[in-house]
Amino acid sequence: MSPDTSALTRLAVPARQALLPLADGLGGLTRHARALPDFLICGAQRSGTTSLFKSLSRHPAVTGPVLRKGVHYFDTGHHRGLDWYRSHFPLRGGLRARWGRPRTRVFESSPYYLFHPLAPERIARELPEGKVVVILRDPVERAYSAHAHETARGFETAPFARAIEWEEDRLAGEEERMIADPGHYSHSHQHHGYVARGHYVDQLVRMERHLGRERLHVVDYADLFDGTSRALEEIIRFLELPPAPMVPPGRHNARKRAMMPEPLRAELTSRFTDSDARLADWWGRTPSWCT
DSSP states (O other): OOTTTHHHHTSOHHHHHHHHHHHHHHHHHTGGGBOOOSEEEOOOTTSSHHHHHHHHHTSTTEEOSTTOSOOOTTTTSGGGOHHHHHTTSOBGGGGSOBTTBOOOEEEEEOGGGTTOTTHHHHHHHHSTTOEEEEEEOOHHHHHHHHHHHHHHTTSOOSOHHHHHHHHHHHHTTHHHHHHHOTTOOOHHHHHSOTTGGGOHHHHHHHHHHHHOGGGEEEEEHHHHTSSSSHHHHHHHHHTTOOOOOOOOOOOOSOOOOOOOOHHHHHHHHHHTHHHHHHHHHHHTSOOGGGO
16 A cells, blocks of 8 residues: 555544545645546445455555545546546655665545446546446345445434335336436435346446446456455456455455345345346356356
């Protein structure tokens, strides 16, 4: 990790929050001297993106944005402009290869990028050599975890079964509005897409259309958390990072929740049958949750 940000990112959350205005102000003043990311973790939400971010941040040739995991530029912050985005990252001078140390790569993790309809085209245009890593989790478990997450953050008040029932109406027409008007923000599209976000293949095909398959690496959640570092080492090879000893990712941001009723689980599983089959064809492997 770059010395420009390593000490800051180890600070406790309240301390980091208190320092954010100062860091943002300094970043804005020096934005033209700052780097853009070499790669992104784009999702899926509630699929281990925080754990992967923490693991990759420990690599000696990798660093993230100052005091943050993600910047949300390619989804909700795009109107702020590329200079604003650049201001969140380390100074280029501190990233150069020197004294036997390789060049430090820069990245961020914003899980809404995978689901946002305009993010892939924006990434392709503004990070023309950038790579993307995506983690996929059992879409039923992901939906249930996302509901607990959104409820805890105050973005959801309905119980899970009711939120699933309301989802189609909440999201109706929102993606079309976002495409027609890039400035349109949809609260429900960002926070209430429990089932929609689990139709991974449609999102991956869109990402591939703009970036190409060679810039996209997809990881199965079960492989990432199998207690080994194999999936992490594959990511490091894809990103062309120098080999380094890596510890298997730990789980972060897990929330306690009651068991999902089996009838509801069965219903949701059936709703993903078609997209999971198409995902297997696109991916060239059977997802772990389908075996």
